Amino acid sequence: MMLLLAAAITFVDVQPILERRCVACHRKGEVGPMPLTTYKETRPWAKGIREAVTAHTMPPWFADDRFGKFKNDPRLTVSEIETIRGWVEGGSVEGPAVKPIVTLPEGWGISAPDKVLTMKTAYPVPSKGSVAYQHILLDSPCPADCWVSAAEARPSVRGVVHHAVVYIREADSDWLKDAKSGVPLSAKTQTTSDILLVYTPGQPPFIAPDGMAKKIPAKAHLVLQVHYTPNGKAAADKMKVGLVFAKQPPRQRILTLQMNNGAIRIPPEDASYHASVSGTFPNDALLLNFFPHLHLRGSSFEYVIAEKPGQWETLLRVKPYRFNWQLRYELDQPRRLPKGTQILMTATYDNSKNNPYNPDPEAEVVWGEQSWEEMMVGFFEVAVPAEMDKKSFFIRTQSR
Numbered sequence: 001m002m003l004l005l006a007a008a009i010t011f012v013d014v015q016p017i018l019e020r021r022c023v024a025c026h027r028k029g030e031v032g033p034m035p036l037t038t039y040k041e042t043r044p045w046a047k048g049i050r051e052a053v054t055a056h057t058m059p060p061w062f063a064d065d066r067f068g069k070f071k072n073d074p075r076l077t078v079s080e081i082e083t084i085r086g087w088v089e090g091g092s093v094e095g096p097a098v099k100p101i102v103t104l105p106e107g108w109g110i111s112a113p114d115k116v117l118t119m120k121t122a123y124p125v126p127s128k129g130s131v132a133y134q135h136i137l138l139d140s141p142c143p144a145d146c147w148v149s150a151a152e153a154r155p156s157v158r159g160v161v162h163h164a165v166v167y168i169r170e171a172d173s174d175w176l177k178d179a180k181s182g183v184p185l186s187a188k189t190q191t192t193s194d195i196l197l198v199y200t201p202g203q204p205p206f207i208a209p210d211g212m213a214k215k216i217p218a219k220a221h222l223v224l225q226v227h228y229t230p231n232g233k234a235a236a237d238k239m240k241v242g243l244v245f246a247k248q249p250p251r252q253r254i255l256t257l258q259m260n261n262g263a264i265r266i267p268p269e270d271a272s273y274h275a276s277v278s279g280t281f282p283n284d285a286l287l288l289n290f291f292p293h294l295h296l297r298g299s300s301f302e303y304v305i306a307e308k309p310g311q312w313e314t315l316l317r318v319k320p321y322r323f324n325w326q327l328r329y330e331l332d333q334p335r336r337l338p339k340g341t342q343i344l345m346t347a348t349y350d351n352s353k354n355n356p357y358n359p360d361p362e363a364e365v366v367w368g369e370q371s372w373e374e375m376m377v378g379f380f381e382v383a384v385p386a387e388m389d390k391k392s393f394f395i396r397t398q399s400r
């Protein structure tokens with residue numbers, strides 16, 4: 001009976017699962033090591049696919065089930081896993097012909113962009129060593145204020161880009177004042193500029209919920225801050241940023257906020273170092289998502305809030321934290337938070353030799369850009385009234 005059932009499963013049943021759960025990364029030009037858009041591409045990987053889905057290593061996801069529900073939770077259902085298992089155990093049969101999965105125009109994960117900004121010259125990444133963060137000024141996309149409903153950064157050589165932050169530098173900002181359009185600058189800088197998006201391999205692009213958008217003020221420039229990581233082969237990367245403009249003015253503006261703990265100091269061999277950072281919401285806001293960022297010794301990251309003093313509530317616990325998977329966690333139900341709500345983020349680090357990713361358990365580790373140094377950054381996004389900007393969000397008014 002089981003065998004008969006298994007034999008009846010063909011690629012026709014499997015392909016929709018791949019389309020829903022895998023091709024975002026497993027398609028041409030994306031981070032997955034092989035495309036899975038046709039039978040021919042998928043067949044040689046059948047056993048590996050069965051292993052990966054039954055062991056829950058694919059798709060990658062690290063949120064602790066006990067806390068929160070997330071819109072972008074990519075995990076397979078039990079019946080999807082059984083379909084794949086049955087297909088593989090039944091001989092990975094093709095069955096009736098199916099059309100290949102249609103991937104998006106020119107590899108964009110957003111709909112066809114209204115505007116594309118590309119680096120003027122390619123950045124030469126050496127084959128080895130380390131490269132300081134590069135800042136590359138792109139053209140100013142909007143002569144008048146504009147609203148962006150989707151945005152995506154795409155490197156031309158994905159394998160050498162560890163991550164990139166796309167900042168919105170307002171026209172009157174002094175930040176990187178000396179930067180010339182297109183000429184990379186490797187200054188160590190701090191900025192309060194708003195963030196358009198953060199690119200990490202495998203992270204979905206920025207797509208705003210209905211009625212929300214990010215604002216690019218008139219004549220603001222986009223600044224790419226890129227962390228290039230040599231991977232053994234010299235390369236020249238020319239990153240581009242695609243923008244989709246909102247069809248109508250949004251009701252709410254999305255702001256990307258972050259809290260850092262720059263004072264981390266992890267002792268050698270410490271298997272469980274804790275660091276935290278906390279604050280209070282200066283104004284009402286609708287909380288949308290989280291994006292924790294640690295380096296190789298990071299082992300967990302947690303966001304908790306308290307609307308009332310002492311009533312802590314865990315909204316996300318990422319455990320284990322994996323440096324290779326810089327994921328964003330989108331709340332299934334955005335959370336309305338009144339001003340005064342406390343937010344506390346806690347990270348743990350494993351600097352022991354039992355951490356297989358640890359480059360040096362003997363080192364005392366402090367804050368730094370490179371992956372053998374550490375960071376503690378908790379990004380999160382909020383929606384606020386459309387007319388509010390980041391500066392005014394942080395103005396605290398006396399509550400009555």
Ligand code: HEC
Pocket residue numbers: 017018021022023024025026031032033045048049052053058059060074076202203
């Ligand atoms: C967020 C991006 C992402 C998604 C979604 C994803 N993968 Fe992957 N996958 C990767 C990357 C990157 C690797 C290589 C690194 C690794 O193995 O950790 C990989 C590796 C694999 C491997 C191992 C290949 C090898 O070299 O042995 C298999 C099998 C696989 N994926 C199957 C799947 C299947 C099946 C799905 C959907 C159910 C899926 N993946 C979803 C990014 C992804």
